[in-house]
Amino acid sequence: MIGSNAFNYINVLNKAADASWMRNKLITNNLANVSTPNYKRKDIEFQTYLANELKGEGTLDQKIADIDLNSLEASVYTDHSSLSYRLDGxxxxIDTESANEAENQIRYYSLLDAMTQEFSRIKSVLTNN
Incomplete structure (x- = not known):
């Protein structure tokens, strides 16, 4: 994590990418346990936390600059709310997890692309002076 408010946008993207990477590991674990009796799927909560941090007055730049990165952490939870239609509990x-995996991969690579573009912009500014 880069320790400056000037880089908060990149830091937020980095936190989101870390959460997406962790979610990919959880989805892979869920798929690996598709036949394990009484296994309950696991997932991650991050988007809600980020959305809560970005609520309120002001521009997006101001909101991102004010985010407390130490409190913006993903949390893993076990999904007991999903009904099990299977006898083994x-x-x-597998279809839902596969769709979640595809969505998550797109999100992860989009976040990486956004970080790469931001670093390119910073590099461009620094080298054109």
Missing amino acids: NNVD
Whole structure:
């Protein structure tokens, strides 16, 4: 993490990419346990936390500059709310997990691309002076 408010946008993107990477590991674990009796799927909560940090008055730049990066952490939870239609008590649906995996991969690579573009802009500013 870069320790300056000037880089808070990159730091927020980095936190989001870390959460997405962790979610990919959880989804892979869910898929690996699709046949394990009584296994309950796991997922991550991050987007809600980020959205809560970005609520309120002001521009997006001001909100991002004011985010407390130490409190912006993803949390892993076990999904007991999903109904299990299987007799063995497992609540992992392979189709849903596969769709979540595809969505998450797109999110992760989009975040990496956004960070790369931001560093390119910073490099451009620094080298054109």
